Amino acid sequence: MNHVTAVSRTVRPRLVVIGNGMAGMRTVEEVLSRAPEKYDITVFGAEPRVNYNRIMLSPLLSGEKSFDEIVINTPDWYRDNRIHLYSGDPVVKIDRARKVVISRSGTETGYDQLLLATGSDPIIIPVPGHKLTGVVTFRDVDDVDTMLGAAAKGGSAVVIGGGLLGLEAAVGLQSRGMDVSVLHLAGHVMERQLDPSAGYLLAQELERRGISVITEADTAEIVGTEHVTGVRLKDGRMIAADLVVMAVGIRPNGRLAAEAGLTVERGIVVDDVMTTSDPAIFAVGECVQHRGQCYGLVAPLFEMAKSLADHMAEIETSGYGGSVTSTKLKVTGVDVFSAGDFSGGGETEEIVFRDAGRGVYKRIVLEDGRIKGAVLYGDTSDGSWYFQLMKDRTDVTDLRDTLAFGQAFAGGAAGNPLDAVAALPDDAEICGCNGICKGTIVTAITEKGLTTLDEVKGHTKASASCGSCAGLVENLLAATLGGDYQAATVKPICTCTDHDHDSVRRLIIAKNLKSMPAVMQELEWKTADGCHVCRPALNYYLLAAWPDEYVDHGASRFINERVHANIQKDGTYSVVPRMWGGLTNPRELRAIADVADKFAIPTVKVTGGQRIDLLGVKKEDLPAVWADLNAAGMVSGHAYGKSLRTVKSCVGQEWCRFGTQMSMSMAVELEKMTWGSWMPHKFKMAVSGCPRNCAEATIKDFGVVATDGGWDLHVGGNGGIHVRATDLLCKVTTDDEVKEYCGAFIQLYREEARYLERTAPWIERVGLKHVQERVVDDADNRKALFDRFMRSQKNAQKDPWAERASENVDAHEFKGLPMIAAE
Amino acid sequence: MTDLSWIDVGPVADIPRQGARTLQTRTDRIAIFRTLDDQVFALLDRCPHKQGPLAQGIVHGHFVTCPLHNMVFSLETGAAQGPDDGCAGKVECRVIDGIVHIGLTDLQAGLRHAG
Numbered sequence: 001m002n003h004v005t006a007v008s009r010t011v012r013p014r015l016v017v018i019g020n021g022m023a024g025m026r027t028v029e030e031v032l033s034r035a036p037e038k039y040d041i042t043v044f045g046a047e048p049r050v051n052y053n054r055i056m057l058s059p060l061l062s063g064e065k066s067f068d069e070i071v072i073n074t075p076d077w078y079r080d081n082r083i084h085l086y087s088g089d090p091v092v093k094i095d096r097a098r099k100v101v102i103s104r105s106g107t108e109t110g111y112d113q114l115l116l117a118t119g120s121d122p123i124i125i126p127v128p129g130h131k132l133t134g135v136v137t138f139r140d141v142d143d144v145d146t147m148l149g150a151a152a153k154g155g156s157a158v159v160i161g162g163g164l165l166g167l168e169a170a171v172g173l174q175s176r177g178m179d180v181s182v183l184h185l186a187g188h189v190m191e192r193q194l195d196p197s198a199g200y201l202l203a204q205e206l207e208r209r210g211i212s213v214i215t216e217a218d219t220a221e222i223v224g225t226e227h228v229t230g231v232r233l234k235d236g237r238m239i240a241a242d243l244v245v246m247a248v249g250i251r252p253n254g255r256l257a258a259e260a261g262l263t264v265e266r267g268i269v270v271d272d273v274m275t276t277s278d279p280a281i282f283a284v285g286e287c288v289q290h291r292g293q294c295y296g297l298v299a300p301l302f303e304m305a306k307s308l309a310d311h312m313a314e315i316e317t318s319g320y321g322g323s324v325t326s327t328k329l330k331v332t333g334v335d336v337f338s339a340g341d342f343s344g345g346g347e348t349e350e351i352v353f354r355d356a357g358r359g360v361y362k363r364i365v366l367e368d369g370r371i372k373g374a375v376l377y378g379d380t381s382d383g384s385w386y387f388q389l390m391k392d393r394t395d396v397t398d399l400r401d402t403l404a405f406g407q408a409f410a411g412g413a414a415g416n417p418l419d420a421v422a423a424l425p426d427d428a429e430i431c432g433c434n435g436i437c438k439g440t441i442v443t444a445i446t447e448k449g450l451t452t453l454d455e456v457k458g459h460t461k462a463s464a465s466c467g468s469c470a471g472l473v474e475n476l477l478a479a480t481l482g483g484d485y486q487a488a489t490v491k492p493i494c495t496c497t498d499h500d501h502d503s504v505r506r507l508i509i510a511k512n513l514k515s516m517p518a519v520m521q522e523l524e525w526k527t528a529d530g531c532h533v534c535r536p537a538l539n540y541y542l543l544a545a546w547p548d549e550y551v552d553h554g555a556s557r558f559i560n561e562r563v564h565a566n567i568q569k570d571g572t573y574s575v576v577p578r579m580w581g582g583l584t585n586p587r588e589l590r591a592i593a594d595v596a597d598k599f600a601i602p603t604v605k606v607t608g609g610q611r612i613d614l615l616g617v618k619k620e621d622l623p624a625v626w627a628d629l630n631a632a633g634m635v636s637g638h639a640y641g642k643s644l645r646t647v648k649s650c651v652g653q654e655w656c657r658f659g660t661q662m663s664m665s666m667a668v669e670l671e672k673m674t675w676g677s678w679m680p681h682k683f684k685m686a687v688s689g690c691p692r693n694c695a696e697a698t699i700k701d702f703g704v705v706a707t708d709g710g711w712d713l714h715v716g717g718n719g720g721i722h723v724r725a726t727d728l729l730c731k732v733t734t735d736d737e738v739k740e741y742c743g744a745f746i747q748l749y750r751e752e753a754r755y756l757e758r759t760a761p762w763i764e765r766v767g768l769k770h771v772q773e774r775v776v777d778d779a780d781n782r783k784a785l786f787d788r789f790m791r792s793q794k795n796a797q798k799d800p801w802a803e804r805a806s807e808n809v810d811a812h813e814f815k816g817l818p819m820i821a822a823e
Numbered sequence: 824m825t826d827l828s829w830i831d832v833g834p835v836a837d838i839p840r841q842g843a844r845t846l847q848t849r850t851d852r853i854a855i856f857r858t859l860d861d862q863v864f865a866l867l868d869r870c871p872h873k874q875g876p877l878a879q880g881i882v883h884g885h886f887v888t889c890p891l892h893n894m895v896f897s898l899e900t901g902a903a904q905g906p907d908d909g910c911a912g913k914v915e916c917r918v919i920d921g922i923v924h925i926g927l928t929d930l931q932a933g934l935r936h937a938g
Binding site: 527528529530531532535536554555556557558559563567569570571812815816817818819820 | 830831832833837838839840841842844845846847852855859860873874875876879880881882883884886888890891893895
């Protein structure tokens with residue numbers, strides 16, 4: 001049980017909310033936006049966590065999102081809005097006479113107004129065996145955790161129910177490596193949202209992905225002694241299963257309300273301002289029954305929240321008039337949309353469009369010249385347009401001939417997405433989940449000076465739920481701001497893919513992808529073998545994810561990392577041997593001088609990182625140069641790599657009269673620990689022996705500055721185009737701590753930063769606090785990061801020069817082809 | 824162009840897949856590429872922009888990215904891709920029985936090889 005406390009005044013009316021889910025919290029947000037000071041708010045939630053976006057459970061299961069990304073309101077939000085949150089402590093009783101609610105832990109809380117947002121319960125078919133372990137529903141994060149636990153062991157899963165939720169669960173489990181069968185009672189999947197043709201196309205696509213779909217499957221029994229082993233159908237068929245997911249539907253949760261004596265039929269009965277049979281008690285969301293309807297989609301919940309918030313803030317409202325709903329399946333690569341009544345027959349007429357080559361099917365049902373329903377498969381880009389025409393009851397008689405081709409053909413709006421969005425009327429709905437219209441977004445962009453997708457999300461909620469309208473919102477930003485619009489940071493890696501860096505990294509791990517062809521195949525790369533942008537990134541991500549298994553792909557590395565030297569503008573190379581901590585000796589210097597003479601190396605320069613650079617070496621001479629340097633005990637300095645470059649040092653307590661710690665030996669130890677590690681970008685370190693900081697540690701990726709009692713650890717500095725001084729990560733006392741924090745910080749950077757992102761922009765993006773929470777505050781996590789770093793170092797610390805100088809690795813790189821014979 | 828002299832530079836397998844090797848002629852260095860689908864192409868080993876050594880670039884599809892400034896050239900035609908102008912010199916190349924043959928001009932041909 002967690003309790004987020006907040007300071008509050010008690011003179012305000014007390015609003016108690018039962019349910020910390022999407023409907024309840026959206027109502028609170030709407031109330032706060034209308035009347036921020038009006039209520040003293042307390043929230044009870046059954047789940048032991050903050051409020052998250054339940055419709056994103058599918059991407060959470062498939063690994064496309066992490067839990068942090070689906071959190072709607074963080075603990076800070078509750079605190080900032082002075083909301084008391086009791087999470088993990090559900091209300092078990094409402095005492096209407098005394099106007100108090102009683103939680104499971106026995107807490108009594110008085111209310112002036114009570115909001116029920118108790119949601120719905122998944123339906124469990126009471127067949128024999130439904131209580132066996134391994135039988136789960138798909139309703140909350142705990143269910144997802146159970147499913148992921150099962151998927152980690154592999155084996156087979158049976159999903160009972162081929163509706164929206166069941167199919168999303170099936171695809172998620174399949175992408176996690178399970179062998180999945182879907183059992184569906186009706187004749188085709190998603191029969192409430194799709195007609196048989198679209199259902200067929202969808203089932204075919206699922207089969208193509210390796211999911212077996214069994215329709216007209218009536219479950220007789222779930223088999224197993226303690227743990228589930230299979231499912232038996234009424235026709236006698238037996239399907240093996242290590243996991244059974246019940247996704248056959250939901251039932252409004254009106255239990256508390258019924259026990260308290262409120263009117264409850266299928267759901268808690270409410271009027272148009274969401275008031276129950278007790279005027280002090282409201283209800284919103286999936287738990288309610290409004291005008292005989294219960295809803296299980298997010299858009300109606302949000303419409304209810306708005307109507308109720310108007311009412312509670314005493315703003316004139318026409319109330320909630322019920323919702324017309326549309327549905328989209330959230331499965332990557334499968335586009336399905338449906339809205340309204342598409343059963344056809346009677347006075348209706350139909351427009352059907354099929355394109356088997358592209359796998360597109362569209363069916364639009366018209367009645368009296370107006371759209372009554374639509375089903376789209378394969379190309380859903382016009383879904384919101386049809387939906388708008390349907391909700392507005394627009395007469396489409398004049399559009400009829402080209403209606404199936406979508407908005408681009410409907411005169412005015414052109415095929416260009418920017419023109420199309422510019423041509424939309426202000427009341428056109430952009431975000432279906434949150435009911436946000438174009439006008440609202442454009443006004444927010446212009447009045448509040450918004451320039452990014454995230455800002456629009458923050459101010460308007462558009463694309464903050466399922467995210468499928470993010471592209472539309474970006475187009476709106478571009479159309480509104482014109483040339484001022486900078487595309488959002490989440491962009492595909494390159495034109496070879498639609499995935500951005502972060503989702504590729506997550507999917508490499510989630511889908512257990514261990515080679516470049518596997519990544520390109522599974523993530524549907526659009527080119528045969530990528531390009532110079534994505535291949536080096538993928539090579540790094542694979543290396544970072546599977547340090548023990550992945551075989552480095554030289555052809556996917558930039559030339560410098562392929563031949564372990566820096567290409568210069570004339571095609572020659574520069575060679576920088578490693579000098580630990582910036583220290584050298586006469587023997588090394590003599591060897592360097594001899595090499596420079598022997599190979600007529602034209603330029604010898606001291607670098608900014610305290611090394612010696614030999615410039616102008618011919619490529620074919622590289623192995624021989626390295627052999628001579630190796631013979632004097634020197635190894636590659638990795639001055640060419642997205643890797644640990646140098647650890648600079650000052651002379652420190654070893655020599656300096658001001659020195660407080662041994663900075664040279666610390667620099668050497670850090671460099672010996674970290675050399676050879678591949679990173680998202682180059683990584684520089686420095687160690688200064690006193691706060692005068694002669695080694696300039698405060699513009700390094702990781703800087704160590706000695707103090708009287710220990711060491712200050714600095715991170716995220718950069719001396720490039722944009723000079724950035726480091727942030728102080730923390731202070732430590734022992735040398736071992738310096739090393740552990742250093743390794744842990746590097747590993748966090750290796751695991752989280754995007755390829756070619758230095759630590760400075762990475763920290764600016766994620767925030768210093770994010771890094772401190774993982775490296776400083778959480779000792780176990782620090783240790784785990786450090787251990788992972790050291791494990792990957794085991795395979796990384798081989799001198800690439802020696803491999804090429806004496807072991808013949810990549811010999812073809814350094815020799816031209818011979819002319820064998822002329823014809 | 825006058826008749827080419829065809830010379831044999833060894834088996835396709837000597838060129839790394841998604842990689843390249845070079846051939847030094849009297850006048851030019853030639854870059855010989857092998858793509859993922861095992862096709863072999865040849866270009867003069869200098870980009871039209873800053874004489875970048877194309878053989879050192881990343882090979883993807885039937886393209887190579889110059890290591891100096893990331894211009895992308897078609898291996899089939901030598902033409903620069905995208906917004907860039909320019910064309911890398913195309914060299915005739917054919918594979919017979921797994922052996923790569925390069926067609927040299929009179930100027931390039933007939934002289935000793937180098938690295």
